[in-house]
Amino acid sequence: MYKPEVTLACVIEYDGKFLLVEEQKQGQMLLNNPAGHLEPGESLIQGAQREILEETGLDISPQGLVGVYLAPTAEAGRSYLRFCFYYxxxxxxPASKPLDPEISCTHWMTKAELVAASSRHRSGLVLKGIEDYLSGQRAPLTQLHYCPDQQIDRSS
Structure with a gap:
């Protein structure tokens, strides 16, 4: 059965600059939006808040949704369903410090600086979410629903 992995990311902007995290993956120091996997029992918004806090030290809640991206990987049958929020x-x-030991530091970068550093992006979705945000693509958080008490019958 095909099951994409759900990830959450956030475009965080101030004065034309975007907050990126630097992390070591596959033996390289890569740039990414604050992002991570949805954990059992949390809503999409709760997961985004947790990831932002862990990776940046900022205790903020997303203001809206930029987009939802389904991205296949080179690994057969594996893909990511990424919900990209904004703040x-x-x-x-405020000054921030990552709480996650896998994050070495954070950087405020302009779009031009991000484009120049594209070889260090963890994936093409880093810039895609920022470009969509800059183009005005937004959806309200009221479009997302968490229904923990609505059991789904998997037998049908």
């Missing part, structure tokens, strides 16, 4: 600071964000 925009109107004033100077």
């Amino acid at each position: 925009k600071y109107d004033s100077l964000p």
Whole structure:
């Protein structure tokens, strides 16, 4: 049975710059949006809040949804269903420090700096979410529903 892995990411913007995390993957230091996997028992928004806190030290809640992306991998039968949220600071964000030991540091970068560093992006979705955000693509969080008390009968 085909089951994409659900991931959550957040485009965090202040004054034309975007918050990226630097992490070591496959022996390289790569740039990514604050992102990670949805855990059992949490809503999409709760998962995004947790990932933002773990990877940046910022205790914020997404303001809206940029988009949903289904991305296959080179590994046969494996893909990621990525929910990309956004948060925009109107004033100077507080200093932050990653809580996740896999994150070495954070960087505020302009789109031009991100494009110049594209060889270091963890995936093409890093820039795609930012480009969609900059184009004005937005959906309200009310489009997302968490229904823990609605059991689904898997036998039918």
